[in-house]
Amino acid sequence: MVQNKIQAKMLFLKGVENEQNGKLDEAIHFYRRAVQLVPDIEFRLYDASKLKPRERHEIDNSADDLEVGHDQEVDSGSEDDDDDDSDTDLLSHLQRLFSRSMCVCTPHHEQKATHISALPMEIILYILRWVVSSDLDLRSLEMCSHVCRGFYLCSRDPEIWRLACARVWGVNCGGLTPYESWRKMFIERPRLHFNGCYISKTTYVRSGENNFQDHFYRPWHVVEYYRYLRFFPEGLVLMLTTPDDPLSSLGQLRHRIPKNPAMLSGHYCLLEDRVVLVLHRQDSAVKMAVNNRNRGRRREGTQDLGEQTFHMELQIVTYRNRIHAQLVWQRYSVFTRFRNGQENTTTFDLPRNRYPPYWFSRVKSYTAESENPL
Known part of the structure; x- marks a missing residue:
């Protein structure tokens, strides 16, 4: 009788292992053989998985002793196999342990809760x-x-x-x-990261005006500003260009609907190792620009800025051990539609010193809360 229980347990666990591996026909075959020996073998194993940790440990040890001969046969047939794929071996080993215990984890100490x-x-x-x-x-x-x-x-x-x-x-x-x-x-x-922000820092030197006291003295100014890109999984993208450092700017990119009128919003499309962006100014920023133009109509030479749409193409690059952490400029153009109906497209050259690549930086506050499950 005891031998039948042990054999039924071994057959049922083999059925569980085959079912997890997708071999349903073999799993049903082992299940039937186990039920023929012990009809309530499934309930017995379920009750055994609910035992105290010490008792469960003893059961696992006895099961290991019973399967020594089976493990030796498997090992003898794979002596020439190498251990390069350690992750796969670890996963299969843990799956075998799980099929024995039928429990995700066990408490380290006994508790009432x-x-x-x-x-x-x-x-x-x-x-x-x-x-x-x-x-x-x-x-x-x-x-x-x-x-x-x-x-x-x-x-x-x-x-x-x-x-x-x-x-x-x-x-x-x-x-x-x-x-x-x-x-x-x-x-x-190749893909994008969503738990942080892509940052590009640009620095250049600009000449200033001559001093009215000393015409031989001309100052030089070092100009430094940042470009920020934040991607969302549903295809939304935000872009901010500002001289403020990341510590004071990353919080403005946390929400999908930004409050900063200077921020650009739009959509992106992922095409293999390229990402194409179409950005436009927010409605509040456009209305503000229209109001400013209306106030300046009385002044002569008022310039019609029009509505601008920004088109960008970036390449996803892996740099050393940082996977998909860099976005390199490929194309950049601005499409402008004026109030009089005219349209204009401006395409920019992309020298590396003027358009440095974006680097990804993880931001902990972006993933501090979960609004919806996957």
């Missing part, structure tokens, strides 16, 4: 979707994977990474080929 390990796997995965949030904070998900081996498995759930890839690339996401997994696609495929 309900532990998080009592939650079903579906609830924990939903919590992790809130951790990632609609702003795609995958860095926080990776930090959750450091908690324990159960959270490591949950953070590698393919569905979470598939949803993240679909949110980044949309209809252009395609299939997994040539990537091994959705997580590999999200890491290796």
Whole structure:
């Protein structure tokens, strides 16, 4: 009788492992054999997973002793395999441990309160979707994977990474080929970062006016200003050009609807390793400019600035160990429509000294709260 229970447990755990690997036919075969030996084997294993940590540890050790012969057979057939793919080996090893314990994690100390390990796997995965949030904070998900081996498995759930890839690339996401997994696609495929801001610092020297007392003295001014780009997963982009340093400027880019009238807003499109931006001034800024022009009609020579639309194309570049952390200028033009109906397009040359690249910088306040799950 005891031998039947042990054999039924081994068959049921093999069925669980095959089901997790997508081999449903083999899993059903092992389930049937286990139920024929012990009809209530599933309830017995579920009750065993709810035991105290010390008792569960003893059960796991006994299961390890029973599977020594099986592990030796597997190892003898793969002596020539190398250990380069350590992440895959670790993931498969933790999946085998999880199939034995049937529990995400265990409390280190006995406690009367309900532990998080009592939650079903579906609830924990939903919590992790809130951790990632609609702003795609995958860095926080990776930090959750450091908690324990159960959270490591949950953070590698393919569905979470598939949803993240679909949110980044949309209809252009395609299939997994040539990537091994959705997580590999999200890491290796050129993309934008959403948990921070891209910053470009420009510095140049400008000559000043002669001194009225000394005509041989001409001052020189060092001009320094910043360009900021903030991307959102739904295709919205904000751009701010200001002489203020990042410490005082990054907070203005936190919300999707900015309060600063000098900020440009628009949309972007991701095309392989290029990102195309179309920006325009806010309605409040346009109305303010129209009012200023109306006040200056009495003055002669008032210039019609028109409505401007900015077109930019940037290339996503990996610099050393910083993946997708740099945006390099490729094209920049301004389309202007005047009040009299005339249109004008100005295209700028892009020398590297005048248009330095954007560098990504993570901003903690951007992902401090989650408004919607992934």
